[in-house]
Amino acid sequence: MTTLATETQTDTATAARPGGLIRGLGRTHRTALVLSLTALAAAALALIWLHSLGDEARAGLSACATPPGQGLPSCAAVEAITADETYVNGVAVLATALSWLMFPVAAWAGGALTGRELEHGTAQLAWTQSVTPVRWLAVKLAVPAALLTAGTSGLLLLNTWARGDGDPDLVGDWYHPDAFVSTGPVAVGYALAGLALGALAGLVWRRALPAAGVALTASLLLHGLLERFREYLWPTVTRTEAGALELPRSAFQVTWSDPARQGVGPSRATFHPESHFWPLQYVETGLLLAVAGTATAAAFLLLARRLP
Structure with missing residues (x-):
């Protein structure tokens, strides 16, 4: 508690200066920031490497002949290519990671971004000094939202590039759940919805662990619901x-x-x-942004009602 209070006093002292609250947020959550940037860099490098394997992986699925002829390679030569399995597994792992991004985001937002500071009283200490509650919450949400949007969008572009021509035998059909989420703006929508739901859970429960658990549960329900009814989001x-x-x-x-x-x-x-593909992406993204907007509005409303 003493350490947290000392950090908060330092942060609130710098908050009065332009950009001070943002710097304080970065200092308080520097571990999460470093881990996120490390994961982002690792994923980007992995996608670049997978792109380099793409042509060889596609060659491993090409038609062949024994003996070779009529423009077809030897089947023995095609079967010797192992890049296709590495490529398939790599694309699948990264697609799953992008598809489930909202869950660690929601847990962090509920447990650390809001729940922990409310539980230990450091947020209330900041409000009594130079930071208004509305400004505190606005920065808490705006900065991670901007970073999540930029980082997720960059990975989506790299993922699309690494998938090449989208051969379903290598990267899965476009409608498979992980492939669908990891190749369009839906991934950004899930990340922002997780952030908003986590922040709201932190404000409601005011304790790190319960808020993280509730945020995870809400995210799982939302993710499962949209995946189950995705086929009905656009006329067949x-x-x-x-x-x-x-x-x-x-x-x-x-x-x-x-x-x-x-x-x-x-x-x-x-x-x-x-x-x-794109109509379904746009409708689902719109629903996710509506959830994120509703949860954000509810968080500000709850904060205003609980103020003395």
């Missing part, structure tokens, strides 16, 4: 054909009905073609 396409029906590999199948009796009758399918 329906195709009906006599006999057997075959959809393209890139189709995100929603429903399917086969001919009724011994192949007699039409087949019917509803699905999302690959062209629905």
Whole structure:
């Protein structure tokens, strides 16, 4: 408590100067900042390395002939290429990390960004000196939000670049949950929603561990809900054909009905073609930003009501 109070007194002394509160925030959470920047740099280097493997990995999936001929390489030479497995696994791991970014963000926001300071009274000490509660919360949210937006957006661009032509045999179909989230603005939306939900949980529970747990639970519910109902966020396409029906590999199948009796009758399918990737991204991102905005507004409202 003494250490935290000393740090807060130092931070509030510099807050009166331009940019002082931002510097104080960076000093208080420097461990999280260093870890985040380290993870960002590691992910960026990994994506650059995966991009360098892309051409060789695609060659490992190419058509072949034994003996080689008609422009096709030897099957023995193709089978000897091992970069495809490394590439596939690397892309999958990084896609999963980007898709689940909101969970550590939410836990940190609830536990350290707001919950810990309210639990130990350091936030209240700052409010009695040179920092107003509204300004305190605004900076607490704005600075991490800007860093998360910039960092996540940069990784999304690198991830798209590393995925190359998006061959589903190497990087997964566009509608797979991790692939979908890690290749569009939805990832930024999840990170910002996690930040806002965590900050709100910290203000409600005012204790680090309970706030972190509640923030994680809320994030899991939100993530699972949107993943479960993603297919309904944009109107599907329906195709009906006599006999057997075959959809393209890139189709995100929603429903399917086969001919009724011994192949007699039409087949019917509803699905999302690959062209629905961006509409689905925009709708889901909008919902996430609405959650983030609502949680942020609730946090400011709660803060105002609890002030004397």
